[in-house]
Amino acid sequence: MNIDIRMAHLFSTLNDDQVRQVMESSHVGTFKDGESLFETGDEANRFFLVIGGQIKLFRVSSNGDQKIIDIIQPGNTFAEALMFMEHPIYPVSAEALGPAKVISFDSRRFLQILSESFEVCFRIMGTMSQRLRGLIKEIDDLTLQSATTRLCAMLLRRMEEVGQNHFTLPAAKGVLAARLSMKPETFSRILQNLSTKKILKTKGNEIEVVDCDLLRSLAHLESIYGLEPEQPCVLNKELKIALK
């Protein structure tokens, strides 16, 4: 098997020798749907690169349901930030979403390489910086918005990603619901509501957005860059009516 780990941003500036060093400590793992990579609280001396499938990062609450923190796509690394902690411990659990393939690396070994290359250092700092930004956005979504808003924002993001007003949901509805911190029932009801209001059409996991503008308003998508975070968005009241 020949995988060039340089496809990952984190490794992209490594030279051949460094790649060899990193690979020495690497370990390829294949996981079935639902299989666990590690659990919250486990000692964290390895980090990961997804090369196939998806990996779900989540936390479990005391009442048993889980909040999905992130879904890692192929080509991306995760848990690499832990290597800078004294007693590294995974703050989340990870398991495969469908069959998945990952490579894991020894953190200590990679730290050695880091301590030889400023370029790699800066790269990892960049990655962490982006991740921080992502989490702040996440908190935003969770607190300042309703379930409907969150779902609409997700649909809109997906739509722009695909470039079509007709697309397939990127995962099972139950999984998406968890990702958006709501129950499957709620997820279902909101979709049905949007359907009734002629904002979109659904058929299984196929979504067709009909009233794109209204959807956008419902999501009131201020980006993370917060272009006009102030203006109180006059639409709010009208929208409440629009949704009966």
Place this chain on the structure above:
Amino acid sequence: MNIDIRMAHLFSTLNDDQVRQVMESSHVGTFKDGESLFETGDEANRFFLVIGGQIKLFRVSSNGDQKIIDIIQPGNTFAEALMFMEHPIYPVSAEALGPAKVISFDSRRFLQILSESFEVCFRIMGTMSQRLRGLIKEIDDLTLQSATTRLCAMLLRRMEEVGQNHFTLPAAKGVLAARLSMKPETFSRILQNLSTKKILKTKGNEIEVVDCDLLRSLAHLESIYGLEPEQPCVLNKELKIALK
């Protein structure tokens, strides 16, 4: 004015020459209560060290209310992660909570120093790593927990911080409410409820915890390390009854 910026973790390993370099680009600012340091979306080519008072980091939603992301205490730096982004833009707004004093530094200048010292690099990566962990914890609190749980956890944290079952709230109740993502009314009602149940006594901003164990149960403080994130916590039902 003689401030040794080495009190900040981030700068702690700088030598005299490096400190001099950093200070060259620094700028001391004094802010009155509510005064703004920067807003969401502003270009971010400086980062900050709080040397007095508190700085509130927050985001404003379209309906006008704000979610407080963090309250930065003296001795701590913030916004330093942005310097690794191509087009650095503050993802949050910052303003003084009460009178405050901060030093700001030029990001580019600091990057130069970074590119000369692995030690400083590793230190900043450690800081970012901790911040990531903190944000994940934050998401946890926000999604997996009720308002009561969040408030209890906060009280408990404060109690352990002070080492006394009698302490003063670290900020105005309204501010704390925003920090915990709830309305001031809700905050007030929960405190009153805990009072009625003889769990604590309040007098203005003074809190005296009476039933420490019950408070702890209400907060069911699984730490971020998630020692037993699985076990469904038998207390839940009893506690519901305890709170009527």
Place this chain on the structure above:
DNA sequence: TTTACTGTTTGACGGATATCAAGTGTTTTT
């Protein structure tokens, strides 16, 4: 095909929290 099994939908219901509105202090200003 029949039978499970799992994921999704639908309905009835309840509870937690936001909203709106008014009232009470407390601090600041004049």
Place this chain on the structure above:
DNA sequence: AAAAACACTTGATATCCGTCAAACAGTAAA
């Protein structure tokens, strides 16, 4: 000291969302 401003409390009401339970569909297994 009086007035104004602000922060907090309290009550009534609305609403969103979670819970529980049952029906339904699609898929895999027997």
